[in-house]
Amino acid sequence: MKWCRIEIDGSPAFGILRNDVIAVVDRVPFDKFEYTGQIVPVTEATFMAPVQPQNFYAAGLNFRNHITWANEHFGKKFQVPTEADIGYRSPNALTGHGSDVIVPADSRGSLEFEGELVLVVGKRAKNLSEADAMSCIAGCTLGNDLSEREWQFNDRTFWRAKNTDTFKPMGPFVATGLDPMRQEVTVSVNGKEVSSYSTEHMIFSVSQYISRMSRYLTLHPGDVIWLGSDGPTMPGLKDGDVVEVSNPSIGTLRNRIVRAV
């Protein structure tokens, strides 16, 4: 099953993908739901981020090749993490498939994509073993962890670099039943593939992250866990560039970059 959240008459609604239409349902389809009878063609839908999470977790550095690349590219000395220490973003930055990413006019740094697989929590969970970790996950979606590098390296926190409004596109669909450790994530800019990797190369597995997180914190329905990106990204997204993050089972998350003037 693939589901999404769309805007209908100014309000959010959930729907299930049926070929080229979205069949609207009466609640977030984590568990039980009813069809309302309303149908929206995919081509006419206004996509929102699939959930509005209470907690927005992000793995940060979770692929060796990305760490190697980042150290060469930025002249940094990022270490390979020794524990699955999760990080955070703030939900204000989320936006949906198809919306514009607005870069503030005073940004002078390089804006760079990071295409990521994202877990959506569907059940409240605490103290899960690694074996049971996936029991709380409703499905997988895609995210673009857009980062303004000058702010990232010079501000005291990531607040502007990664959490400016619209800097966190997520979607388009949540796909159920996927193995998050066996997914391909591909990024294209203006139709040209610029990055492709498999999630099998994670330093810490999805189960290791979830089990360790749930020892200290309660996972809540709707929480999201972004799993980090592998390999290189690309400097200097420009006004009008279209970035696509794709996975064969989830679809394509497409957003245009708009540099405010």
Add this chain to the structure above:
Amino acid sequence: MKWCRIEIDGSPAFGILRNDVIAVVDRVPFDKFEYTGQIVPVTEATFMAPVQPQNFYAAGLNFRNHITWANEHFGKKFQVPTEADIGYRSPNALTGHGSDVIVPADSRGSLEFEGELVLVVGKRAKNLSEADAMSCIAGCTLGNDLSEREWQFNDRTFWRAKNTDTFKPMGPFVATGLDPMRQEVTVSVNGKEVSSYSTEHMIFSVSQYISRMSRYLTLHPGDVIWLGSDGPTMPGLKDGDVVEVSNPSIGTLRNRIVRAV
């Protein structure tokens, strides 16, 4: 006006303080509201965090004396921030006045209080000038930014150190009409005062923070901004210790420390 969020029959409800009772209202009292007629004595109320924020901002280092103390106490070299760069926490960690703070059994580090004034956003806001910054604030409450120092200094992020479930007590009331730059915050442990400071010594003012934040991000009703703490804290909160964060206009946020075994 002083308002709060309490649990009634397992569900959250908002209420207005009237002497020694809470008069229940039909919604969060940012703007219009109606009394339901239900009354709960303060002594019988189960307090929740006054809001469940979508975004949980925290100023971190915003008082010079606290930075000086932290550098001496921890042997660190924290710098005085040059810009009002806000940080984040995650809402999972919030808990209410009167609840226990549960320290995981594997914690070996020192657990320390940080009593803080907290702003509660009441109106959606973007691009506010410093002169207009306070127009989006519904009121002030109190927070205890409890921190496990071994995790804080050794983990790659603050995820456990500051965001373990129950590590962020907030409340008890939101007081309207206060000047957040002229508030006294006092902390007591087991009835003995251990810290007291005035918010007038902030490095960046409340208006500077809000104006700068709102240039990059939208503030949403219910968002909270924790303003940092001044002066020293105290190492080694123990099982059974009772920590109180107080302000004359807001009241006393009281929580007991429980070390899980």
